[in-house]
Amino acid sequence: xxxxxxxxxxxxxxxxxxxxxxxxxxxxxxxxxxxxxxxxxxxxxxxxxxxxxxxxxxxxxxxxxxxxxxxxxxxxxxxxxxxxxxxxxxxxxxxxxxxxxxxxxxxxxxx
Amino acid sequence: xxxxxxxxxxxxxxxxxxxxxxxxxxxxxxxxxxxxxxxxxxxxxxxxxxxxxxxxxxxxxxxxxxxxxxxxxxxxxxxxxxxxxxxxxxxxxxxxxxxxxxxxxxxxxxxxxxx
Numbered sequence: 001x002x003x004x005x006x007x008x009x010x011x012x013x014x015x016x017x018x019x020x021x022x023x024x025x026x027x028x029x030x031x032x033x034x035x036x037x038x039x040x041x042x043x044x045x046x047x048x049x050x051x052x053x054x055x056x057x058x059x060x061x062x063x064x065x066x067x068x069x070x071x072x073x074x075x076x077x078x079x080x081x082x083x084x085x086x087x088x089x090x091x092x093x094x095x096x097x098x099x100x101x102x103x104x105x106x107x108x109x110x111x
Numbered sequence: 112x113x114x115x116x117x118x119x120x121x122x123x124x125x126x127x128x129x130x131x132x133x134x135x136x137x138x139x140x141x142x143x144x145x146x147x148x149x150x151x152x153x154x155x156x157x158x159x160x161x162x163x164x165x166x167x168x169x170x171x172x173x174x175x176x177x178x179x180x181x182x183x184x185x186x187x188x189x190x191x192x193x194x195x196x197x198x199x200x201x202x203x204x205x206x207x208x209x210x211x212x213x214x215x216x217x218x219x220x221x222x223x224x225x226x
Contacts, residue, residue, distance in 0.1 A: 008151055034214075043115070043201055043217030044154070088153070097142065097161075097208030099215065101153035 003027055006089055006102025014110050019076040023089035023102045026070065030091040030100070033065045035074045038086045038104065047074075047087070079109045114138070115218035117202050123224045124192055132187040132221045134202030142208055143185040144215065145177060146201040154201055160185060161208070189223075197225045 006023045013019055021035075032051055036044035050056045053067045064073040072091075076083055086104040115136045124130040134143065142161050146154040158167045160179045174196070176188040189196055199222050203215040 002153075004153065006153075041120075041219065043203075043219045045217065046214045049214075097159065097205075098156060099154075103151060103153045 001026060003100050004089060004091060004102045007105055008103055010106040010108060012108045012110060013079055015079060015081060017079050017109075019074075019079050019083065019107055019109070021074040021076075021087050021089075021105050021107070023072050023091075024070055025072070025091055025100070027091070027093075027100070028067075028070070029093045031094045032092045033063070033072045034090040034092075034099070035061075035063060036088040036090055036101075038088060040085075044088055076107075079107075081109045081111045084108045115202055115204055115216050117200075117218035117221050119221060120219065121222050121224070123226060125226050126194065127191045130189050130192055130223065132189075132200050132202075132223070134185045134187070134218055135183050136185075136202075136204045136216075137183070138204055138206075138216060139182060140204035140206050140216070141182075142205045143179060144203040144205075145175075145185070145187050146203065147196075148199040148201055148220070149197075157187070192223070192225050194225050197223055199223075 004025045034049040035047040037047045038044040050063045050065045056063045060077045062075040086106045088104040089102040090099045144159040145157045148154040157171045178186045199220045201220045202218045205215045206213045
């Protein structure tokens with residue numbers, strides 16, 4: 001079993017729709033939960049992160065963590081064609097250099 | 112702009128022919144990482160340097176080596192590339208380690224093809 005599971009998609013939505021992405025994990029030591037966005041032929045860039053459980057909102061993006069279920073989500077509201085990318089979840093323990101990534105979900109937002 | 116630069120962006124080599132990928136950074140970060148990312152798979156950490164201290168992941172094949180001659184540069188050497196080594200290789204840096212307050216900054220990768 002992989003440490004982090006992420007549905008690879010692909011996901012195709014019309015412009016303006018809500019995009020829902022999620023990951024599950026098995027390591028209860030994970031404390032930091034991150035979402036990276038990776039455009040085609042580019043490296044991943046950190047989109048947002050959450051520490052422990054709870055929600056975090058940044059503009060059109062909302063990250064949720066449910067540690068009891070070992071389940072994290074990213075929601076993109078009012079999706080735009082520029083949101084078309086692969087979204088990778090990543091996690092680490094406290095003071096831990098090592099990131100454990102999901103395989104990424106490829107999202108296409110149709111104009 | 113401060114950044115992580117990987118060269119070349121695309122590299123083609125022959126089966127068994129040694130190849131070197133390079134990474135440079137202008138962020139003056141202490142930590143540099145090398146990841147291997149195969150199509151539709153999660154990035155896999157190969158090794159990292161904290162300053163000059165080299166840390167190899169347990170499952171990184173011996174075929175993969177790394178050098179960090181100074182703070183700014185880091186190299187990935189593949190001694191005898193096999194077909195299974197075809198992948199995107201990502202370099203990343205962070206100021207130190209410990210949580211996303213010290214996020215990893217990635218380069219745009221080198222896509223390696225093996226003939």
